[in-house]
Amino acid sequence: MPELPEVETVRRGLEPAMSGQVIARARVNRPDLRWPFPPRMAERLTGQTVLRLRRRSKYILADLSSDETLLIHLGMSGRMLISGDPLGQFVHNHPAPEKHDHVVLDMANGARITFNDPRRFGAMDLMPTSGAEAHPLLSKLGPEPLGNSFDETYLVAALKGRNTPVKSALLDQRIVAGLGNIYVCEALFRAGISPMRRAGRIARTRVAILVPVIRVVLQDAIEAGGSSLRDFRQTDGELGYFQHRFDVYDRESQPCRRDGCTGTIRRVVQSGRSSFYCASCQR
DNA sequence: ATGGGGGCCTGCCGGC
DNA sequence: TGCCGGCAGGCCCCCA
Numbered sequence: 157m158p159e160l161p162e163v164e165t166v167r168r169g170l171e172p173a174m175s176g177q178v179i180a181r182a183r184v185n186r187p188d189l190r191w192p193f194p195p196r197m198a199e200r201l202t203g204q205t206v207l208r209l210r211r212r213s214k215y216i217l218a219d220l221s222s223d224e225t226l227l228i229h230l231g232m233s234g235r236m237l238i239s240g241d242p243l244g245q246f247v248h249n250h251p252a253p254e255k256h257d258h259v260v261l262d263m264a265n266g267a268r269i270t271f272n273d274p275r276r277f278g279a280m281d282l283m284p285t286s287g288a289e290a291h292p293l294l295s296k297l298g299p300e301p302l303g304n305s306f307d308e309t310y311l312v313a314a315l316k317g318r319n320t321p322v323k324s325a326l327l328d329q330r331i332v333a334g335l336g337n338i339y340v341c342e343a344l345f346r347a348g349i350s351p352m353r354r355a356g357r358i359a360r361t362r363v364a365i366l367v368p369v370i371r372v373v374l375q376d377a378i379e380a381g382g383s384s385l386r387d388f389r390q391t392d393g394e395l396g397y398f399q400h401r402f403d404v405y406d407r408e409s410q411p412c413r414r415d416g417c418t419g420t421i422r423r424v425v426q427s428g429r430s431s432f433y434c435a436s437c438q439r
Numbered sequence: 440a441t442g443g444g445g446g447c448c449t450g451c452c453g454g455c
Numbered sequence: 456t457g458c459c460g461g462c463a464g465g466c467c468c469c470c471a
Contacts, residue, residue: 159464190447190466214465232465233449256449275448276466292465329466336464384464386451405464414455427443432461445469452462 158230160214160301160334161377162388166236167211169367169391173208173238173267183260183320189273191230194282200224201261208324211296213333217288225285227293231277233387240268274387287330297333301370303325306332308364314357315363322358323351323426335370336384338405341432343370349432350438352424376401404432412437 158166180371182201182351184193194200203222216236218226222399230236239250240263250268253260259271259280264408283291298314314331326340333342345350349362358366374384382396383387385406392394399406403413408423412434421435 162464229465231448243466273448273449275463277448318441324442327465338464383464390462419469428445429464441471442469443470445466447465450463454460455458 158214158234158382159336159339160211160390161339161374161380161398162213162336162382163216164211164231164355165382165390165396167209167216169434170216170236170269171209171239173263173265173269174261174390175209176206177267178264179261180264181264182200185258185260189258189276189278190281191279191281193280197280197282201226205209211294212289212294213300214336219285223283223285225288225290227279227283227288228288229279231273231275231279233272233275234273234278235387235417236388236391237270237272237390237393238267238391239270240266240423252268255321256329257331288325296330298329298331301332301334306367306370307361308367312360312363312369315358318355321351322349322353322355323431325355327429332370334374337405337429338370338385338402339370339373339377340422341405342403343373345433346373348438350435351426351433353439378381404434407432 160248168179179201182198184198187193206220207221210217214229216228220226254272256274257270261269286410302374311435314323318325323340326335347366349366354413377383380396380398381390383398384395385399388396404421410421410422417436419434421432421434424431
């Protein structure tokens with residue numbers, strides 16, 4: 157579900173409750189999500205201090221005082237909700253447990269972090285902090301789209317010779333890590349590039365436009381607290397609101413929002429996923 | 440190597 | 456009101 161902006165929103169939401177704080181008790185309510193949890197996960201979490209919370213692509217990484225790192229992926233429907241009174245600013249107590257509450261972390265500061273994931277496409281794992289980037293889920297990821305190494309030169313080279321539609325190429329996490337269906341659609345609209353265009357056949361000048369466009373879309377979405385369509389919630393349960401700013405995603409048959417364009421947003425299916433675009437604006 | 444499709448799960452929504 | 460098919464923001468794996 158959550159793409160880079162949603163994961164970053166969750167990471168930022170977790171920071172005040174978790175960063176620098178001790179996990180007093182970890183409860184693991186089932187043996188697996190998408191994959192089995194690592195052995196003795198609850199014991200390995202209990203008593204550890206969370207040194208810091210990082211994000212890589214759509215993964216949250218919690219570095220622990222045990223020199224292990226907890227990897228968290230929200231899959232399609234995963235939520236990390238905070239309850240309790242970590243900073244003395246909330247009056248409510250922990251809510252009643254809900255179906256699909258799979259992992260619960262009680263922090264020594266009184267905060268409770270609940271991982272809820274109905275579809276169980278999410279994941280958690282533990283690995284040594286040193287060499288975490290070698291984890292099988294992380295080792296093949298491409299550059300961070302908000303990082304310095306993602307630039308025109310890189311993207312031109314990465315798309316070169318690719319016959320696949322640019323839509324599929326930008327969803328490929330080995331090319332750039334963190335984009336999903338929504339933000340690829342939105343970025344291609346802002347760049348005026350058709351999702352069906354072959355990745356290797358985009359003029360360099362247009363790839364040069366695409367790079368900053370991707371960055372700005374993601375930054376705009378982070379500032380808006382992500383997009384909430386069906387499942388996504390921030391750590392306080394609030395909705396993000398970037399969905400109100402979509403130009404094309406989920407806007408089939410609605411008018412194009414670009415000034416002066418009289419086109420209509422269309423939906424096509426590309427490798428099993430919906431693409432939304434304006435055929436007048438995007439070539 | 441590259442590209443496309445299936446499958447994993449549950450929940451929700453629209454149509455009948 | 457109830458049932459059923461279709462669909463969903465991700466990602467791994469297999470096949471051609």
